[in-house]
Structure formats: structure tokens, C-alpha cells
Amino acid sequence: MSLEFQVTFDCRDPRALSTFWRDALGYVHPGPPGVAVPEGVDPLDAWDDFLERAQVPAERRNSSSALVDPEGRGPRLFFQQVPEPKRVKNRLHLDLRAAPGLTGGERMAALEAECERVVDLGAIRVRRFEPDGFDQGFIVLHDPEGNEFCLD
Numbered sequence: 001m002s003l004e005f006q007v008t009f010d011c012r013d014p015r016a017l018s019t020f021w022r023d024a025l026g027y028v029h030p031g032p033p034g035v036a037v038p039e040g041v042d043p044l045d046a047w048d049d050f051l052e053r054a055q056v057p058a059e060r061r062n063s064s065s066a067l068v069d070p071e072g073r074g075p076r077l078f079f080q081q082v083p084e085p086k087r088v089k090n091r092l093h094l095d096l097r098a099a100p101g102l103t104g105g106e107r108m109a110a111l112e113a114e115c116e117r118v119v120d121l122g123a124i125r126v127r128r129f130e131p132d133g134f135d136q137g138f139i140v141l142h143d144p145e146g147n148e149f150c151l152d
Contacts, residue, residue, distance in 0.1 A: 004075070005075055006075050006076040006077065006078050007075050007076075007077050007078070007094070008077075008078045008079075008080060009021075009077065009078070009079045009080070009145075009147065010080060010082040010086075011079050011080070011081065011082065011145050011147075012081065012082070012085070012145060013062065013081070013145070014062055014063065014064050014065040014079035014080065014081050015044065015062050015065050015079075016144065017065075017079050017143065017144060017145055018065035018066070018067055018077070018079045019044075020121055020122050020123075020143055020144050021067060021077060021079075021143070022067050023121050024096070024118050024121055024123070024143075025067070025069075025074070025077075025096070026070070027067040027068060027069055027070065027074070027077065028043065028067065028068060028070045029042075029043040029044055029047070029065065029066070029067060030043060030066060030067075030068050031043045031046050031047075032046055032047050032050035032051075035050055048061070062081065063080070063081045064078065064079060064080050064081065065078075065079045066078050066079070067079075086145060086146045086147065089148060090147055090148045093147065093148045093149050093150065094149045094150075095138075095149070095150045095151075095152040096114070096118075096149060096150070096151050096152065097152055098110060098111055098114035098151045098152065099111050099114075099151075099152070103131075103136060104131065107131070107136060107137060108128075108130075108131070108137050111128075111137065111138065111139050111151045111152075112139075114151050115139050115141065115151055118141060118151070119141070122143070122144040123141045123142065123143055123144070123149075124141060124142040124144075125139065125140075125141050126140040126141055126142060126148070127139070127140045128140075138150050138151060138152045139151040
């Protein structure tokens with residue numbers, strides 16, 4: 001039997017970081033518990049209303065956020081606010097499979113196109129690794145809070 005899991009990000013600004021990853025991955029913010037979010041309404045707006053009605057103090061309303069895969073295939077992502085800044089390289093990171101099945105120049109062109117898209121969302125490009133016979137090539141980036149991830 002396998003277990004479901006979620007990937008948790010410690011961060012300073014859960015709403016902003018979850019929005020970056022929502023747009024990067026095509027995930028969605030789920031609505032608040034017991035609240036039907038009408039078509040066309042941003043679930044984050046529904047959360048704002050929900051937290052206000054629940055009388056959650058304003059300073060605690062950005063303490064966490066979550067994302068789900070709308071197709072139900074990928075893991076849930078959870079973003080929790082922590083007081084300390086990120087200090088060292090991640091021991092675990094996400095690889096975004098932006099060029100599955102592609103090789104050589106076609107692969108690197110697809111990775112570059114995806115890199116441009118996620119940089120426009122707020123990522124920071126770190127380094128490109130060329131295909132070398134052992135590896136097919138990939139690009140390393142940082143999300144807006146400095147967490148490493150790769151385009152693979």
C-alpha cells in the first residue's frame with residue numbers, strides 16, 4: 001500500500017509563494033472548507049472572506065496556503081510561514097519535467113522556453129547544464145524565496 005503525501009514549503013510569504021507555484025505548475029488554490037467557490041471567483045478572495053468571518057486576526061491570515069493538482073495526479077503543496085530566512089541549499093527540490101522525451105537541441109530549446117516563462121513569473125535563473133553524454137541537460141533556478149528547482 002502506498003501513502004499519499006504533500007510537499008511542504010517553509011516560507012516567509014505563503015500567499016505569494018503559493019501563487020508563484022500555482023502559475024508555474026498549473027495547480028489551483030482550493031476553496032475554504034465548506035465553501036463552494038463560484039466559477040470565476042478567485043479562491044484566494046474566498047479565503048480572505050472566510051478568514052475575516054472566522055475573525056482570524058489580520059496578522060495570521062497569511063500563515064499558510066495550499067495548492068492542489070486540478071487533475072488529481074500530483075501531490076498537494078502546502079506553504080507554511082516560518083520566521084527564519086532560508087540559509088542553505090535545499091536537500092530536496094522539485095524537478096519540473098518540461099521536456100519529457102526530447103533530446104539535444106530540441107530539449108534545450110523547450111527548457112529555455114519554459115525557463116523564460118517561469119522567470120517571468122518571478123523565478124531566478126541560476127545555471128544551465130549542457131547535455132554531456134551522461135546527462136541530457138537541465139536548468140537550475142530559484143523560486144521567489146530562493147528555493148532551488150530544476151527544469152528537466
